[in-house]
Amino acid sequence: MPSRAPSPLPPRGPRRRGSNLPRVADYNQMLVLDLVRRSPGISRVELVRETGLTAQTVSNICRRLTEAELIRETGRVSGAAGAPRTIFEVNGAGRYTIGLHIDPARLTFVILTLAGDTVQRLSMRTPDTPEPGAMLAEIELRIRELIDAADIPFVRVAAIGVATPGPIDVAQGSVRDAPNLPGWEDVALREDLEERLGLPVVVEKDTTAAALGELWSNPHPPQNFAFMYLGTGAGAGIVLDGEVRRGSSSNLGNIGHMSGDPNGPICPCGGRGCLSLTALPATLVGEAAARELVSPVDLGDARAVERALAELCAAAAQRPGGDEAALIDRAARSYARVAGQLANALDLDAVIFGGPQWPAMMPSILRIAPPAIAKDFLFHALHDVEVRGSSINDDVGAVGAASLAMWATTFDAPTQLFLPGRTG
Ligand SMILES: [Zn+2]
Structure with a gap:
């Protein structure tokens, strides 16, 4: 497989100054x-x-x-x-990119214009067989259908961006042993999709893509924020000084073993009350099933877990003060605690929640997290920390992937601006 340098990151917000060099x-x-x-x-x-x-x-x-x-x-x-x-x-119709977000429970596709408008979207449960070959065949089919439905000339589609759970090998465009994607031991996503669709493909970690999506879509994005990504797993995308941070292997943002509850259970990692034990969907649903608050669930099936979590959150909304609400509120406090630690460690001015499981968790988190984070924030004398939901709902990972693809193909290799036969 050819190796490739990571794609360039989009520029900061409008306040950045240029250079005449x-x-x-x-x-x-x-x-x-x-x-x-x-x-x-x-x-x-x-x-x-x-x-x-x-x-x-x-x-x-x-x-x-x-x-x-x-x-x-x-x-x-x-x-x-x-x-x-x-x-x-x-020129919005000048070029389009496709964003694909692979979550173990859900596939989300968007077609984005250069102007940043979403002209077509699709959200579906992942196929019954998450085996890579079958999933990629399904993805190819859906992308072709989406382009047809949008009535866009194929030559105007510049690239595909893929947001996926990590760990990723960004140079190879592959996914390595993703814990939340059974059977995905070393999947050459970029190579496979490029072959299938004949379009350039860039691969990004889901949490980083979500932060990018927020930067791209918000006309006045905060310059220092954590994007708290709630999916089958949980992670944080980090933007500092207006730029997305990726870390040395582009796998920044694993927060599963940060403590969400100082009085929580001991984790196999040795920590106490880790987020992975106190807040992740499979944990919540597993506990709820054990207490007969929801029907029994195969915790290895991300789609079943997603359904059960939605059921649990709906019950929590119906019965404030009930057992269901107590579980969801505990998760919200855990997320708030970890987000607050990030805000202090990184001197953030905003914490933004989003991702596929955000709609279900939103009422509880929006009630609990803002005061909890504000209470522990260390820099009140200097500035506040804003806490809110993503401005682009649960499509944020796909929009981020599409915006990354837009920047990568427009600027990574300037010759791609004028690919013969691709611009007309
Ligand atoms: Zn742990």
Whole structure:
């Protein structure tokens, strides 16, 4: 398998400044494109002000981006000095990417435009056989159906981004011994999907993709946040100084053995009250089944666990103060405690919850986590920490994967901007 460097990360939010050095021209293009994407109708003058680049550099970049059909002029407005200003927006239909989020319980697909709009989505339970070959065949079929349904020319689809549980080998684009995906010992996701679909594929850890999705979709994202990802497993995506962090092997964010409950049970790892014992769906559902709060469940079947968790959360909402609510609230306190530790350790200004199991857990977490995290936050004299749900609901992993694919294929190899036969 060919080795490949990790994909470049998207730029920070609009406050980042540019450089006039020619060697970072691609970076400046990315910066201008991101500003136009986030601020439709922005003028050249405003781009100069926001980026710190010279007017000449901005003009050259706008011309190149227009020629590449990535942005377009949408008209002129009168400027303060009287001279009309040309304004720009991204060319949404100029290119599309597909985002796929593989969770053991659920597959989510989106088609994203360059403007960041989702034009097609699909969420389905994972196939009965999570065996890699059968699952990848199903994924290929669904992606082809989705492109057809969106009525998009295949040549306009630039790439596919895949968010998957770790551990991942980002250089090989493969998944290694994922604990939540039985049978996935060494699955060459990138190679297999590239062969099946004839499109470039980038692979990212689900938690990191979720943080990317939030950065991409939120017009004013916080610059330092933890994305608390709630799926079959739990993890944290970390954004610091406006950039997603990946760690040395792109597997950052394993929080399963951080303590969610100082009075909780001893974990095989030696810790006490680890998140994996106090909050994960299989744990909650297993305890609930043992106490006959839900029907017996095969805890190895992520889809059955997801169904049972939804049932348990619905019962908790029906009976505040009941046994079901006590279990869910305990999980919410555990998540809050770990998120609060991250907020203190990393000096965060926000904690954002999301992922496939977020809708079920949301009422309890939104009630418990904000005051719990605020109570233990160490830097109140300097700033607050915002606690909220993702702005893009449970599609966040797929949207993040699609946005990564957009950046990777637009800027990783500039020649890919003009692939013969792929841009028309
Ligand atoms: Zn542990």
